[in-house]
Amino acid sequence: MRKTRWVIGVLLLVLGRTADAQACLGLSSFADTPVRLTGARLFPEDRTEADALVVGAGRSNGVFLSLGYARVLHDDTELFADDDPTEQQTLFELGYQIPLIGGRVQLCPVGGAGLGKGPVISNTDYRRRFASAGLAIGIPLNLGFGIRLAPNASARWEYLRTTAEGLVDAGSSGVADVGLGLIIARRLVVQPTYSMPFATGTSEDPRLGVVVSIGSGWRSR
Numbered sequence: 001m002r003k004t005r006w007v008i009g010v011l012l013l014v015l016g017r018t019a020d021a022q023a024c025l026g027l028s029s030f031a032d033t034p035v036r037l038t039g040a041r042l043f044p045e046d047r048t049e050a051d052a053l054v055v056g057a058g059r060s061n062g063v064f065l066s067l068g069y070a071r072v073l074h075d076d077t078e079l080f081a082d083d084d085p086t087e088q089q090t091l092f093e094l095g096y097q098i099p100l101i102g103g104r105v106q107l108c109p110v111g112g113a114g115l116g117k118g119p120v121i122s123n124t125d126y127r128r129r130f131a132s133a134g135l136a137i138g139i140p141l142n143l144g145f146g147i148r149l150a151p152n153a154s155a156r157w158e159y160l161r162t163t164a165e166g167l168v169d170a171g172s173s174g175v176a177d178v179g180l181g182l183i184i185a186r187r188l189v190v191q192p193t194y195s196m197p198f199a200t201g202t203s204e205d206p207r208l209g210v211v212v213s214i215g216s217g218w219r220s221r
Contacts, residue, residue: 026138026150030062048074049075055067061097083122085118092113113132128163192209192211
Protein backbone atom coordinates (compact mmCIF):
# COMPACT_ATOMS: atom_id res chain seq x y z
CA MET A 1 0.00 0.00 0.00
CA ARG A 2 2.80 2.45 0.86
CA LYS A 3 4.53 1.76 -2.46
CA THR A 4 1.27 2.30 -4.37
CA ARG A 5 0.70 5.65 -2.64
CA TRP A 6 4.29 6.67 -3.50
CA VAL A 7 3.76 5.88 -7.20
CA ILE A 8 0.49 7.83 -7.27
CA GLY A 9 2.21 10.76 -5.55
CA VAL A 10 5.01 10.83 -8.13
CA LEU A 11 2.50 10.73 -11.00
CA LEU A 12 0.53 13.60 -9.53
CA LEU A 13 3.73 15.59 -9.06
CA VAL A 14 4.78 15.05 -12.69
CA LEU A 15 1.32 15.83 -14.04
CA GLY A 16 1.14 18.92 -11.90
CA ARG A 17 4.25 20.44 -13.49
CA THR A 18 3.25 21.98 -16.81
CA ALA A 19 5.94 21.67 -19.43
CA ASP A 20 6.68 23.89 -22.39
CA ALA A 21 5.75 21.81 -25.42
CA GLN A 22 3.15 21.64 -28.14
CA ALA A 23 1.91 18.46 -26.55
CA CYS A 24 -1.16 18.05 -28.76
CA LEU A 25 1.23 17.17 -31.63
CA GLY A 26 4.10 15.87 -29.50
CA LEU A 27 6.46 18.65 -30.63
CA SER A 28 8.51 21.48 -29.13
CA SER A 29 6.79 24.65 -27.93
CA PHE A 30 6.55 27.68 -30.19
CA ALA A 31 7.37 29.71 -27.08
CA ASP A 32 10.87 28.21 -27.22
CA THR A 33 11.29 27.71 -30.98
CA PRO A 34 8.91 29.80 -33.11
CA VAL A 35 10.11 28.01 -36.26
CA ARG A 36 10.81 24.30 -36.65
CA LEU A 37 11.78 21.83 -39.35
CA THR A 38 10.19 18.40 -39.12
CA GLY A 39 10.85 15.22 -41.03
CA ALA A 40 8.54 12.20 -41.02
CA ARG A 41 8.90 8.65 -42.25
CA LEU A 42 6.00 6.25 -42.74
CA PHE A 43 7.40 2.74 -42.76
CA PRO A 44 6.67 0.47 -45.74
CA GLU A 45 3.40 -1.42 -45.65
CA ASP A 46 1.99 -3.34 -48.63
CA ARG A 47 5.02 -2.04 -50.60
CA THR A 48 3.98 1.60 -50.05
CA GLU A 49 6.12 4.10 -48.13
CA ALA A 50 6.23 7.85 -47.58
CA ASP A 51 8.65 10.58 -46.49
CA ALA A 52 7.76 14.18 -45.64
CA LEU A 53 9.56 17.43 -44.81
CA VAL A 54 7.56 20.19 -43.10
CA VAL A 55 8.32 23.77 -42.00
CA GLY A 56 6.11 25.01 -39.18
CA ALA A 57 5.69 28.33 -37.37
CA GLY A 58 3.30 29.75 -34.80
CA ARG A 59 2.67 31.13 -31.35
CA SER A 60 2.35 29.24 -28.10
CA ASN A 61 -1.34 28.89 -27.18
CA GLY A 62 -2.29 30.46 -30.49
CA VAL A 63 -2.41 29.91 -34.23
CA PHE A 64 0.16 27.69 -35.97
CA LEU A 65 0.65 26.65 -39.58
CA SER A 66 2.78 24.23 -41.56
CA LEU A 67 3.90 23.93 -45.18
CA GLY A 68 5.29 20.65 -46.39
CA TYR A 69 6.39 18.34 -49.16
CA ALA A 70 5.89 14.58 -49.22
CA ARG A 71 7.12 11.80 -51.48
CA VAL A 72 4.95 8.68 -51.61
CA LEU A 73 6.16 5.52 -53.35
CA HIS A 74 3.26 3.44 -54.71
CA ASP A 75 5.07 0.19 -55.44
CA ASP A 76 2.05 -2.08 -55.11
CA THR A 77 1.49 -3.06 -58.74
CA GLU A 78 3.38 -4.44 -61.72
CA LEU A 79 5.53 -1.68 -63.20
CA PHE A 80 6.68 -1.14 -66.78
CA ALA A 81 9.72 0.69 -68.14
CA ASP A 82 7.92 4.05 -68.59
CA ASP A 83 6.06 3.91 -65.26
CA ASP A 84 6.87 6.19 -62.32
CA PRO A 85 5.41 4.93 -59.00
CA THR A 86 6.29 8.17 -57.18
CA GLU A 87 3.68 10.70 -56.04
CA GLN A 88 4.81 14.25 -55.17
CA GLN A 89 2.60 16.01 -52.62
CA THR A 90 2.41 19.60 -51.37
CA LEU A 91 0.76 20.06 -47.98
CA PHE A 92 -0.74 22.92 -45.93
CA GLU A 93 -1.99 22.72 -42.36
CA LEU A 94 -3.53 25.27 -39.98
CA GLY A 95 -4.33 24.80 -36.30
CA TYR A 96 -4.95 26.49 -32.97
CA GLN A 97 -3.46 25.45 -29.62
CA ILE A 98 -5.81 25.63 -26.61
CA PRO A 99 -4.48 25.06 -23.06
CA LEU A 100 -6.83 23.24 -20.67
CA ILE A 101 -6.70 22.62 -16.90
CA GLY A 102 -4.06 25.29 -16.35
CA GLY A 103 -1.92 24.05 -19.22
CA ARG A 104 -1.79 20.45 -18.01
CA VAL A 105 -3.65 19.36 -21.16
CA GLN A 106 -3.63 20.80 -24.68
CA LEU A 107 -6.36 20.59 -27.29
CA CYS A 108 -5.70 21.54 -30.92
CA PRO A 109 -8.27 21.71 -33.72
CA VAL A 110 -6.30 21.15 -36.96
CA GLY A 111 -7.26 21.31 -40.63
CA GLY A 112 -5.26 20.83 -43.80
CA ALA A 113 -5.31 20.42 -47.56
CA GLY A 114 -2.96 19.36 -50.32
CA LEU A 115 -2.31 18.37 -53.91
CA GLY A 116 -0.67 15.24 -55.28
CA LYS A 117 0.96 14.67 -58.67
CA GLY A 118 1.55 11.10 -59.80
CA PRO A 119 2.08 8.20 -59.93
CA VAL A 120 2.21 7.30 -63.63
CA ILE A 121 1.12 3.70 -64.14
CA SER A 122 0.52 2.12 -67.58
CA ASN A 123 0.71 5.58 -69.21
CA THR A 124 -1.99 6.86 -66.85
CA ASP A 125 -1.03 10.02 -64.94
CA TYR A 126 -2.87 10.34 -61.62
CA ARG A 127 -3.69 13.57 -59.76
CA ARG A 128 -5.00 13.84 -56.22
CA ARG A 129 -6.65 16.46 -54.03
CA PHE A 130 -7.09 15.89 -50.33
CA ALA A 131 -8.33 17.62 -47.21
CA SER A 132 -8.52 16.78 -43.52
CA ALA A 133 -9.96 18.14 -40.28
CA GLY A 134 -9.80 16.86 -36.73
CA LEU A 135 -8.82 17.28 -33.10
CA ALA A 136 -5.53 16.47 -31.35
CA ILE A 137 -4.95 16.25 -27.60
CA GLY A 138 -1.79 15.86 -25.54
CA ILE A 139 -0.38 15.99 -22.03
CA PRO A 140 2.94 17.85 -21.51
CA LEU A 141 5.17 16.20 -18.91
CA ASN A 142 8.37 17.69 -17.51
CA LEU A 143 10.74 14.86 -16.59
CA GLY A 144 13.64 17.12 -15.59
CA PHE A 145 17.22 17.20 -16.88
CA GLY A 146 16.04 19.09 -19.97
CA ILE A 147 13.79 16.23 -21.08
CA ARG A 148 10.08 16.51 -21.74
CA LEU A 149 7.54 13.91 -22.75
CA ALA A 150 4.38 14.59 -24.77
CA PRO A 151 2.01 11.63 -25.17
CA ASN A 152 -0.66 12.61 -27.68
CA ALA A 153 -3.58 11.31 -29.72
CA SER A 154 -5.76 12.61 -32.54
CA ALA A 155 -8.74 11.71 -34.66
CA ARG A 156 -9.34 13.23 -38.07
CA TRP A 157 -11.57 12.98 -41.11
CA GLU A 158 -9.84 12.70 -44.48
CA TYR A 159 -11.20 13.34 -47.98
CA LEU A 160 -9.39 12.16 -51.11
CA ARG A 161 -10.25 12.80 -54.76
CA THR A 162 -8.28 11.02 -57.48
CA THR A 163 -8.50 11.92 -61.14
CA ALA A 164 -6.91 10.41 -64.25
CA GLU A 165 -7.82 9.99 -67.89
CA GLY A 166 -11.37 8.69 -67.85
CA LEU A 167 -11.36 8.25 -64.07
CA VAL A 168 -12.74 10.22 -61.13
CA ASP A 169 -12.78 8.59 -57.70
CA ALA A 170 -13.60 10.31 -54.40
CA GLY A 171 -14.13 9.11 -50.85
CA SER A 172 -13.56 9.85 -47.19
CA SER A 173 -12.40 7.97 -44.13
CA GLY A 174 -11.26 8.43 -40.56
CA VAL A 175 -7.78 8.10 -39.11
CA ALA A 176 -6.78 7.85 -35.44
CA ASP A 177 -3.17 8.54 -34.41
CA VAL A 178 -1.17 8.12 -31.23
CA GLY A 179 2.35 9.39 -30.61
CA LEU A 180 4.93 9.78 -27.87
CA GLY A 181 7.07 12.87 -28.32
CA LEU A 182 10.47 12.89 -26.60
CA ILE A 183 11.64 16.52 -26.40
CA ILE A 184 15.31 17.13 -25.61
CA ALA A 185 16.75 20.54 -24.66
CA ARG A 186 13.51 22.25 -25.80
CA ARG A 187 14.46 21.94 -29.49
CA LEU A 188 15.05 18.35 -30.60
CA VAL A 189 12.10 15.96 -30.87
CA VAL A 190 12.02 12.24 -31.64
CA GLN A 191 8.55 10.71 -31.80
CA PRO A 192 7.28 7.26 -32.79
CA THR A 193 3.74 7.28 -34.23
CA TYR A 194 1.00 4.74 -34.83
CA SER A 195 -1.87 5.43 -37.26
CA MET A 196 -5.10 3.42 -37.41
CA PRO A 197 -7.55 3.95 -40.31
CA PHE A 198 -11.25 3.47 -39.55
CA ALA A 199 -14.58 3.94 -41.31
CA THR A 200 -12.86 3.29 -44.65
CA GLY A 201 -15.23 0.69 -46.08
CA THR A 202 -12.20 -1.54 -46.76
CA SER A 203 -9.74 -3.36 -44.54
CA GLU A 204 -6.59 -1.30 -43.95
CA ASP A 205 -3.69 -2.10 -41.65
CA PRO A 206 -2.29 0.32 -39.04
CA ARG A 207 0.95 2.11 -39.97
CA LEU A 208 4.06 2.80 -37.93
CA GLY A 209 6.09 5.97 -38.40
CA VAL A 210 8.72 8.19 -36.83
CA VAL A 211 8.96 11.97 -36.60
CA VAL A 212 12.17 13.97 -36.01
CA SER A 213 11.96 17.73 -35.48
CA ILE A 214 14.44 20.52 -34.73
CA GLY A 215 13.36 23.99 -33.62
CA SER A 216 15.12 27.31 -34.16
CA GLY A 217 14.67 31.01 -33.49
CA TRP A 218 14.39 33.10 -30.38
CA ARG A 219 12.28 32.64 -27.29
CA SER A 220 9.17 34.77 -27.35
CA ARG A 221 8.92 35.04 -23.59
